[in-house]
Amino acid sequence: MKVLKFGGTSVANAENIKLVKEIAREASEKEKIVVVVSALGGVTDLLLQTAQLASVQDENYREKLQHIEDRHIDTIRDLIPPGAQSKVLAQVKKSLNDLETLLDGAFMIGETTAKLLDKIVSYGELLSSFIINEYFVSEALDSIRKDSRFLIKTNEDYGKASVDFRATAELCENYFGTVTYRIIVVPGFVASSGNRNTTTLGRGGSDYSAAIIAAVIEASSLEIWTDVSGMYTANPKWVKQAFAIPNISYKEALELSHFGAKVLYPPTVQPVLDKEIPIQIKNTFKPSEEGTLITKSSNGKNKPVRGISHINNVGLLSLEGTGMIGVPGVSKRLFEALSLAGISVILITQASSEHSICLGISNDEIENARDVIDEVFAFEISLGKIRPCTIEKKLAVIALVGDNMKSHQGLSGKMFSALGKNNVNIRAIAQGASERNISAVINENDVKKALNTLHERFFEDHVKQLNLFVMGVGNVGGKFLGQISKQCKYLREQLQLNIRVVALSNSRTMVFNEEGLSLENWEQELQKGDKANREDFFSKVKELNLRNSIFVDNTASDEVAGSYSSYLKNSIAVVTCNKIACSSAFESYIDLKKLARKYSAPFLFETNVGAGLPxxxxxxxxxxxxxxxxxxxxxxxxxxxxxxxxxxxxxxxxxxxxxxxxxxxxxxxxxxxxxxxxxxxxxxxxxxxxxxxxxxxxxxxxxxxxxxxxxxxxxxxxxxxxxxxxxxxxxxxxxxxxxxxxxxxxxxxxxxxxxxxxxxxxxxxxxxxxxxxxxxxxxxxxxxxxxxxxxxxxxxxxxxxxxxxxxxxxxxxxx
Structure with missing residues (x-):
């Protein structure tokens, strides 16, 4: 038996559900399958918003509820043949009436409890699984629906209930061992307590439901169907060159999912880990693509880094002072206080001197964490032995992940060197003893540049992308662009250089394209550009914050030459044929040289003397x-x-x-x-x-x-x-x-x-x-x-x- 889980995007609408049906039909021809489904895309958020409005006695909750009803009714009418719709519509409307009663109650008392909220949000999966099964049946598939509340048992920790695996295993074995249908549709995310109260499994709960069932029935495999073709080497929305990893280990998948690879929720792996049940990440919209297979071994011995991931919305909390040195129990008090406050720690790093300890914590919780820790160490702070906590927000954690990183020397050096050359400042570093993960805390504005820089360094066969910002496209500038256009293929194949012109400017207009301007019709693009402005040009270059950025000055302008220091201070290289900067005051000339060294930004001006002569x-x-x-x-x-x-x-x-x-x-x-x-x-x-x-x-x-x-x-x-x-x-x-x-x-x-x-x-x-x-x-x-x-x-x-x-x-x- 195989378990297939379909996420919210896969069941967002009727058209997507039709794709799910074809995948289920084909899989069920080979073996019996369990189909675990999420709520229709976006419905869980709508339910939470509706409950929130009701709890503050905002009448607009009724409009939200109507929208939820319309979503489900429209889906039924698009999927179920007219002759079979009445029974399905009647059942769904009954469930929606029950949901309305719960929301009306929240409105009347002006609040929601965790228990009530679990009941409300459970309707997303309960409704979607019912509609999808009825559609399967209408399409002559051998399908039945089983409510997961009769399969998965938990405690009553509402919102993120803990699973009772012994009771769950007994229920699943009794049911799946006797059911004869080829397809069993199960709502994800939803479970129940021993007292038969509805509970939910927390964020990523549908994945977790599928993994629980796969583990207890010892499925042949667990397939996670989503909107991307596997786990990628980096976020493909931010790194265009990212690609799906064919095979990855459980532990690598855990690391990547912990650091933001959202196609897989970290607890998902746990139930199948011990039983070594393979997990396949597949794309509902491109089912023929290979996807990613997650197994015990990654088969990536020659590739120490398997993926790059990150977590946004991170803050850094620092506690330091001489009163921490050699004093036992400081860490215990620190983490115990955070645990009691329900605050999760993302990253930990501590100096060997024990003088300071830094914690990565969500921006949303970091101020509360600071207050909690300051209170715990109030006595030491009053004596001046420990300083009050300091916090820094708007940071992110970026991580290299790979099982075999520990057997390859110099990876940290390559990582930090690549980031340093692109002016990505590292605020903190952490590396576990397993050496499966190297993490660094950076400014959140640098995440995209950092991801692309590291992906280029570790995954792109050492092809280096240069992003050019060109000012001056007259006689020299025009010839320059023509030469780049002619040599692009040669540079990539022979020198492993990918040169991309991101911006052009003349005295009248300027144009930007982060994906690269066409060198075939750049004149037309420039004519349609914005009004030229030197300060705005620099601001846009800085805002884009691209790796390996180079400012190219083909002008003879004093003002443009005067802007070089601004570029260099932002680790943007400068190439110029403009002689003014290097022949200005000696002090200015020396300052530019110093800035180039300080910020690792080359400042080259070969054409100042002798044009192309060396x-x-x-x-x-x-x-x-x-x-x-x-x-x-x-x-x-x-x-x-x-x-x-x-x-x-x-x-x-x-x-x-x-x-x-x-x-x-x-x-x-x-x-x-x-x-x-x-x-x-x-x-x-x-x-x-x-x-x-x-x-x-x-x-x-x-x-x-x-x-x-x-x-x-x-x-x-x-x-x-x-x-x-x-x-x-x-x-x-x-x-x-x-x-x-x-x-x-x-x-x-x-x-x-x-x-x-x-x-x-x-x-x-x-x-x-x-x-x-x-x-x-x-x-x-x-x-x-x-x-x-x-x-x-x-x-x-x-x-x-x-x-x-x-x-x-x-x-x-x-x-």
């Missing part, structure tokens, strides 16, 4: 390996190199500058490039990355622009000024040509001093043949003395700049 990364490696930079010579402006490589006596300087702007080699305002400020920022960043303290004002700028050009404000005025002074630029070219030299805008750092300016480069110099928009950097170091270390390549252009940003993101993914 200049900064190479420099970092030189310094990290103990080398010393003595001198830097560089052509660092791809735009200026392009301009002077194309400028000659056949074209005007103004036309060449305009061409460079149109092709994307300069900033929208070319004066930024031609004034030398861009190159100054770059050599400043290289000097700082070399370990030198320097400010932008320390750099000598030997400008080649006439004063009038520098003082212009509008871009149009700047180009007009270039045309006006065309003779000045022609003389610069002619002078260099007469010496057999080329004009190059050179940055130089040596002996703690830096300068930038236009230079005549002879034919034998490494800079002479630098073509197009290329950059070149010469590092003279303690190790590179005879010949400098040279890095050369394209140093401007949207494609190479985007590729540099992309490379920084991949670096973060590989951290």
């Amino acid at each position: 200049i900064i990364d190479t420099l970092k490696n030189l310094i990290a390996s103990g080398d010393q930079v003595n001198k830097i010579q560089a052509v660092l402006s791809g735009s200026l190199n392009f301009i002077f490589n194309n400028f000659n006596d056949k074209a005007s300087f103004s036309d060449i500058v305009e061409q460079a702007r149109d092709e994307g080699y300069t900033e929208p305002d070319p004066k930024i490039d031609l004034s030398g400020i861009d190159v100054m920022r770059k050599i400043l960043i290289l000097a700082r990355e070399s370990g030198y303290e320097m400010e932008i004002d320390d750099i000598k700028n030997e400008s080649f622009l006439p004063e009038e050009c520098i003082k212009t404000e509008a871009v149009e005025d700047f180009f007009a000024s270039l045309n006006k002074h065309s003779g000045h630029f022609e003389k610069l070219y002619s002078k260099a040509e007469s010496k057999g030299c080329r004009l190059k805008y050179v940055a130089q750092f040596e002996k703690g001093k830096a300068k930038v300016g236009l230079q005549h480069i002879p034919a034998d110099h490494p800079f002479y043949n630098l073509e197009g928009k290329d950059n070149i950097v010469l590092f003279h170091t303690d190790r590179y003395t005879d010949q400098p270390l040279i890095i050369k390549g394209a140093g401007a252009g949207a494609e190479v700049t985007a590729s540099g940003i992309f490379a920084d993101i991949i670096r973060i993914g590989n951290f």
Whole structure:
């Protein structure tokens, strides 16, 4: 004989009950079955609400009662053929009249007792089981209903009665041993005392009823039919990558169910545990799916972590003081007081010094717990030996579960390292001696991020998801998004990186999608977005609180650069091609570096110098390996190199500058490039990355622009000024040509001093043949003395700049 239990969602309405009928029909063809059913979905809550209204003499209880009646009458009319409805309707209406009498009584006296409340809520299962059995019979199934009050006996602890297993076993053996029907429908949750008073089995009571019956009749298996396909590696509503665990042990299932896996109520396992009756968790709406099989052994030896679960609505209570050290009986007094107050403890952790003890307790009970404990230790508190209890609310417990965790080293380290890298602060830690569970108390706002972080770490074949928040989608930003779209498959398959763009913003609009924006039509999505606002953008990034978050700045904005510290303080990595932050005040530059280290949030800016060239990364490696930079010579402006490589006596300087702007080699305002400020920022960043303290004002700028050009404000005025002074630029070219030299805008750092300016480069110099928009950097170091270390390549252009940003993101993914 097999026991099948169907929960509230499985019997919520007529359509769902029809699915239950098919499952029962198929199972009964193989062996006799017991079908244990819950109340119609939501009815138990409605009954409790109705009783509460009646107890405070609120007339609205009648409307609730009418709604309960309508639910059941409608279900009957949808399930039972018209010719057979009258008998069923008559019986249900009689039961509802009895229920109304009970509620009227509660209304009259203005209260409900625990005994009365058990009678009221029992009607949910009593009605549903009657209707479902009558439907089975109408469909020609060999079915009979047996009231569970004649099978399961309990004490009179109303609301959560304890089962008398000896009496229950005798009743079940006598009944199930003689019944000849293929299907026996039984209401879950409901039982009765020795005095025949109706009792209930508490939260999850229908599961418990099924397990009790399965145990006492020694069923071949117990099937729990619900709305999910088994016990998942994590809550699938919060972790999209979660999957059903094919096989799990009883003890693992107990741990997971204790920590919030709601498909199974913890006491359910107990009656079948000793008899080793397998439990199968199945999906009523997808009956062909395998589900989860719970047995004595998990068969998961190669997978130490079998699941990740959590409990919300937790508070942390701390009791500490020198008066606890070495004093026997403190723990006894503490837990005895909580037990007498009916307060359950979720988690316990105590320092080895015995100076403090922390308890995880439901938020709803923690203030009462504090008052109880303060009263018990009032004498010690008055003497200052123990401090009054402190409490912290809005926390959650997150737990790794697995039978074989004890035989695998480093799991705790991996768990806490993964959480730490994502700024999930751990308030307390507990691990049982069995090492089947590692629990941590965290802020409840971090639960979703923590679950996804740990699931990624332990279940997703080390595929790391990066969540990008991109500000600036112009020339560089657009190319960057195109590169990501093209490489997504390669990154996942070859580098185990899953890059998801969660947000985009330009100067007008911004758009967010937690599941990831489409990179095929992001322009259209952005056009439909909300009005852009830098502060709102940051607030939304912070609110989403996603793991492995990266803020990508493709702008040249001072304001955006000024927001980096806010991102870093929230453990959000920053990748930028914006040079302003790293070339601002030295103190600010250092602060950003410190924040990156403190909050484990990478701050990468490779594209600040040389676009996609690995200049900064190479420099970092030189310094990290103990080398010393003595001198830097560089052509660092791809735009200026392009301009002077194309400028000659056949074209005007103004036309060449305009061409460079149109092709994307300069900033929208070319004066930024031609004034030398861009190159100054770059050599400043290289000097700082070399370990030198320097400010932008320390750099000598030997400008080649006439004063009038520098003082212009509008871009149009700047180009007009270039045309006006065309003779000045022609003389610069002619002078260099007469010496057999080329004009190059050179940055130089040596002996703690830096300068930038236009230079005549002879034919034998490494800079002479630098073509197009290329950059070149010469590092003279303690190790590179005879010949400098040279890095050369394209140093401007949207494609190479985007590729540099992309490379920084991949670096973060590989951290």
